Amino acid sequence: MPSKFKLPIIDVSPFTTDSSDRAAKLEVAKQIHKACRDVGFFYLTGHNIPQEIMDKTLKLGYEFFHLPDEEKFNYSITKQDNARGYQRLGEGVTKYQKDWNEALDFYKPVPRTHPLALKKLPIGGENQWPEKPSEFRAVFNEYKDYMLRLGDQVMRAIALSLGLEENFFNKFLDDCFWVMRISGYPDLRNASGKDRVGFSLGEHTDYGLLTFLNQDDTKGALQVQTSDGDWINADPLQGAFVVNICDMLNVWTNNIYKSTLHRVVHKGDSYRVTVPFFYEPNYDAKVEPLEACLQIDPVKHHEPIIFGEHLLKKVSGNFEIIDHNFL
Numbered sequence: 235m236p237s238k239f240k241l242p243i244i245d246v247s248p249f250t251t252d253s254s255d256r257a258a259k260l261e262v263a264k265q266i267h268k269a270c271r272d273v274g275f276f277y278l279t280g281h282n283i284p285q286e287i288m289d290k291t292l293k294l295g296y297e298f299f300h301l302p303d304e305e306k307f308n309y310s311i312t313k314q315d316n317a318r319g320y321q322r323l324g325e326g327v328t329k330y331q332k333d334w335n336e337a338l339d340f341y342k343p344v345p346r347t348h349p350l351a352l353k354k355l356p357i358g359g360e361n362q363w364p365e366k367p368s369e370f371r372a373v374f375n376e377y378k379d380y381m382l383r384l385g386d387q388v389m390r391a392i393a394l395s396l397g398l399e400e401n402f403f404n405k406f407l408d409d410c411f412w413v414m415r416i417s418g419y420p421d422l423r424n425a426s427g428k429d430r431v432g433f434s435l436g437e438h439t440d441y442g443l444l445t446f447l448n449q450d451d452t453k454g455a456l457q458v459q460t461s462d463g464d465w466i467n468a469d470p471l472q473g474a475f476v477v478n479i480c481d482m483l484n485v486w487t488n489n490i491y492k493s494t495l496h497r498v499v500h501k502g503d504s505y506r507v508t509v510p511f512f513y514e515p516n517y518d519a520k521v522e523p524l525e526a527c528l529q530i531d532p533v534k535h536h537e538p539i540i541f542g543e544h545l546l547k548k549v550s551g552n553f554e555i556i557d558h559n560f561l
C-alpha cells in the first residue's frame with residue numbers, strides 16, 4: 235500500500251478500570267474524537283478482555299470451519315430464518331458479487347412475540363449453536379458477555395468525545411441488539427474464474443454502532459479506505475481489537491464520525507479466521523442527528539432511522555444475487 239497513514243492505537247483503560255479519573259477519560263475521549271473524524275478505524279488496547287478467550291474463539295472458529303461440509307450444513311441459515319447460522323462459501327453477497335468466505339452468525343435472541351418472529355422475517359428465528367467443537371457454545375457465550383461490557387464502556391468514551399454526558403447513550407443501548415460473527419477465509423486465488431466471485435468480502439460499511447474485530451495473525455487481508463480514497467491495511471496487532479465506527483454513529487453525529495468502507499482480500503496460503511462482534515443499539519432505537527452535532531453543522535444530513543429497520547434491510551440483501559440489469 236502506498237499510503238503512509240497508520241491507524242491510531244487507543245488505550246481505553248480509563249473506561250475499563252474502576253480507579254480512573256475524569257482527566258484520564260477526557261484524554262482518551264480526545265483521541266477517540268480524532269480517530270473517528272479522520273478515518274473511523276482504530277486499534278483498541280486496555281480493553282481488559284483476556285487474551286486466552288480471544289485466542290480460543292479464533293481456534294474454535296478454525297476447527298468448526300474444518301469440519302466436513304455435511305456437518306456444517308446442519309446449521310445452514312436456510313434451515314432457520316435465512317440469517318442465523320452457517321453460510322457456505324459464496325453464499326454471502328456484497329454489491330452483487332459473491333463473497334469468498336464462510337461464516338456463522340449469531341444474533342441477540344428475540345422472543346416469539348417480537349415483530350421479526352411474528353412476521354417470520356430474517357433474524358426472527360433461533361440461533362443455531364454447533365455441537366462440535368464441544369466447547370463452542372460456552373466459550374462464545376462468555377465472549378459475548380465480555381464484548382457487551384466492553385461495548386458499553388467504549389460508548390461512554392464516545393459520548394464524552396462528543397461533549398455529552400458519559401451515560402448519554404444508555405437508554406438506546408440497554409437492550410443492545412448484538413451480532414457475533416465467525417468468519418473463515420480460504421485463499422481467494424483458488425476462487426478465481428468462478429462465476430461472480432468478487433473479493434473475500436466486498437467493500438461495505440457496518441450497520442450499527444461499533445465493530446470489535448478479533449483477528450488471527452494473517453496480514454494484508456483487511457483493507458480500510460482513508461479519506462483520500464486510498465486503501466490501507468488494518469493488520470492484526472497482538473492483543474488489540476480493530477474497532478470501526480458504523481452507520482448509526484454516522485447518523486447520530488450527522489456525518490462527523492465516519493462509517494468507513496472496508497473490505498477483505500485474502501490471497502495467501504493460510505486459512506484466515508476472524509471474529510467480528512457488532513455492538514449495536516436497541517432494535518427499536520430511533521437514531522437521528524444529535525443537537526450537539528447540529529451545533530457544528532446545522533444542515534441535517536440524515537432523516538430519523540430505526541436501527542432494526544436498517545439492519546433488516548441490510549441483512550435481507552446479504553444472501554441473494556440481485557441481477558443489476560433489473561435495478
Ligand SMILES: N=C(N)NCCCC[C@H](N)C(=O)O
Nearest residue numbers: 327328329438439440441552
Ligand atoms: N453485519 C455485518 N456488517 N456483516 C458483514 C457484512 C458484509 C457485507 C454485506 N454483505 C453487505 O453487503 O453489507
Ligand SMILES: O=C(O)CCC(=O)C(=O)O
Nearest residue numbers: 415417440456498508510
Ligand atoms: O473479517 C474481517 O477482517 C472483516 C469482517 C467484516 O468487515 C464484517 O464482517 O463486517
Ligand SMILES: [Fe+2]
Nearest residue numbers: 438439440496
Ligand atoms: Fe465489516
